[in-house]
Amino acid sequence: MQELSEKEIIIARHAAEGMTAQEIAEAMFLSPETIKWYRKRMLRKADARNFAELIARLKDDGII
Numbered sequence: 668m669q670e671l672s673e674k675e676i677i678i679a680r681h682a683a684e685g686m687t688a689q690e691i692a693e694a695m696f697l698s699p700e701t702i703k704w705y706r707k708r709m710l711r712k713a714d715a716r717n718f719a720e721l722i723a724r725l726k727d728d729g730i731i
Contacts, residue, residue, distance in 0.1 A: 668724065671713075672711060674705065676725075682722060683722050683731050688706070705723050714725075
């Protein structure tokens with residue numbers, strides 16, 4: 668897995684807490700579309716099939 672940026676890790680932590688893209692966007696003062704873009708980028712970096720798989724990997728690796 669390619670290294671995730673600090674912002675990507677923050678987004679993953681929020682998602683792991685059950686926050687929606689809209690809620691994450693509001694918390695980070697970004698647009699929901701920007702959050703969706705980051706999520707897609709994270710999936711490519713991790714070669715994950717879906718965001719749940721990515722979150723599980725990050726938890727297993729102790730990143731979040």
